[in-house]
Amino acid sequence: MTSIDRTDLRARYQEERDKRLRPEGNAQYLEPTGKFAHFLDDPYTEVVPREPLEDEVTVAVIGAGFAGLVTGARLKEAGVEDVRLIDGGGDVGGTWYWNRYPGAMCDTAAMIYLPLLEETGHMPSQKYTMAPEIFGHAQRIATTFDLYDNALFSAQVTALDWDETTHRWIISTNRGDKIRAQFVTMGTGPLHRPKLPGVPGIDSFEGHCFHTSRWDYEYTGGDPSGMPLTKLADKRVGIIGTGATSVQCIPHLARDAQELFVFQRTPSSIDVRNNLAIDPVEFAALGEGWQQEWAINFATLQTGGFTDVDLVKDGWTDIAQRIRDRVVAEMSVPGVEFGPETVQRAFDESDDEKMDEIRARVDALVNDPATAEHLKPWYRQLCKRPCFHDEYLQAYNEPGAHLIDTAGLGVERIDATGVWVAGEHYELDCLIFASGFEVGTEHARRAGFETTGRNGEALSEHWAEGMTTLHGINVHGFPNLFIVGPNQGANLISNITHNLVEAGTTVAATIAHAAACGAETVEVTEQAEQAWIDLLDGTGTSIFGNLDCTPGYYNNEGKPMGRRERLGASGYPAGPVAYFAYIDNWRSNGEFAGLEFLGPAQDHADPPNETTN
Helix, strand or coil: HHHHHHHHHHHHEEEHHHHHHCCCCCHEEEEECCHHHHHHHCCCCCCCCCCCEEEEEEEECCCHHHHHHHHHHHHHHHHCCEEECCCCCCCCCCCCHHHCCCCCCCCHHHHCCCCCHHHHCCCCCCCCCCCCHHHHHHHHHHHHHCCCCCCCCCEEEEEEEECEEEEEEEEEECCCCCCEEEEEEEEECCCCEEEEEECCHHHHCEEEEEEECCCHHHHHHHHCCCCCCCHHCCEEEEEEEECHHHHHHHHHHHHHHHEEEECCCCCCCEECCCCCCCCHHHHHHCCHHHHHHHHHHHHEEEEEEECCCCCCCHHHHHHHHHHHHHHHHHHCCCCCCCCHHHHHHHHHHHHHHHHHHHHHHHHHHCCCCCHHHHHHCCCCCCCCEEEEECCCHHHHCCCCCCCCCCCCCCCCCCCCEEEEEEEEECCCEEEECCCEECCCHHHHHHHEEECCCHHHCHHHHHCCCCCCCCCCCCCCCCCCCECCCCCCCCCCCCCHHHHHHCCCHHHHHHHHHHHHHHHHEEECCHHHHHHHHHCCCEEEEEEHHHHCCCCCCHHHHCCCCCCHHHHHHCCCCCCHHHHHHHHHHHHHCCCCCCCCEEECCCCCCCCCCCCCC
């Protein structure tokens, strides 16, 4: 690609970005309230009436997705037996309990995405496993580590309050439960609460509608295993959203609906998936510790590092290897010195090359030239979460499938019988919202409850100017509380579960140490927390937040990031791999620098300050 071509390409990227900018940012989305409040209900498990529970546990784990499961598993391994999972769903699984839409599968390779494979002795069936198998693996973890024994399901936490007198957390639920816990871990997930597009008239539609995270198989027919959606054979179906969820379910809708109308604001980047069955012989030959080796290998390559071999071999690592190879080639030229400009030049050239290939793939697979043109992404690959699929683009070759491109403006309005785009009305029997989950909103809103710490301070108030923690896990003023997630830690968004395993392992080590030394409370000192925030502040969200990207949840919907947004999406400045090495050393050396462990007889009101490494 010549420099003139690249200049023109940048101009096209900017033009497409500007079309999609909206001043309200995240506020453009709606909470599922009123007519849509049932989108938060559980359609899969009947809620059986019971008496409210009032008891005490050592560790309450709020959230039974992979964050809660790996934390519970590591706690059991560390000798902490009195562990209770609490979840609003009817079983473990989190995202993979709720997401049962047709075609749902992981988009990070299962060998590194599914946690605790070695510990549970499980071999994934495919490189990218389907949702029922992932849900089954969540259940396998719970069974292997006896996490079902004391679990509490179909119970949504409504409040979490610290009792300074007893040094216990009081957990209230919508079932009237009052549970006391010495320690609480929160793994409510970064993508947890469904959101709806803020389209005028959205509540006026009189046809059938649902959110993809609550797929209505009673209406559509079929099941999560991929059986045909037979009840859509005479239906005109519309779907709003073309992100990772739509990419997976649209092939099924296009195949089975009488007509399908896909309302697109921004096309996704669709790379080759090339799913393959896992070879049992090769799997059996993997040595002890293989999953950690594979996870670090993936994280190293995906974040621009160097390794001798690519163990995972997927689209996430492909562009990173291209950048690396270009840097190596440039460094072989006499007089060329390694530096930020060399890396940036390699990144630009590699990304342009990759996106050219992705756009060319659209032309190769989509029969109608006009439809193909609208499906081409005009932005850098990592501006939005990359998608990998081998049937999505071909779905638009189905005779009943119609791509309704909105030229970046989104749906104009919705009325009783359908959807309006650019003055044209599309009559529908069913409208499906594939609008994703809340990102960047207040923590209490996403979690579904408020957390109140020492002196009656709410966590939402404590974080009013931005998230503040040590390692993304401990919060000053909130003793014995542990947060399990990616933010302010590794922040490796290409493989979320790697973050969760490391965080859960850290939490378990900390709680086990507290038990060993007879501590009643554990809390990060104010000075240690501030030192960690000073380290993170100003680092942004790695390259994603710094690119001039089309709006999306990676870049705060295109709105400039203030300090609050930066802190909420920040990660270790040296990168995920360096963080994983740092946190392993931190929890293994026995010092737990920055944390204060206090026994029953010590003053808990104002623990002394100390710095962290």
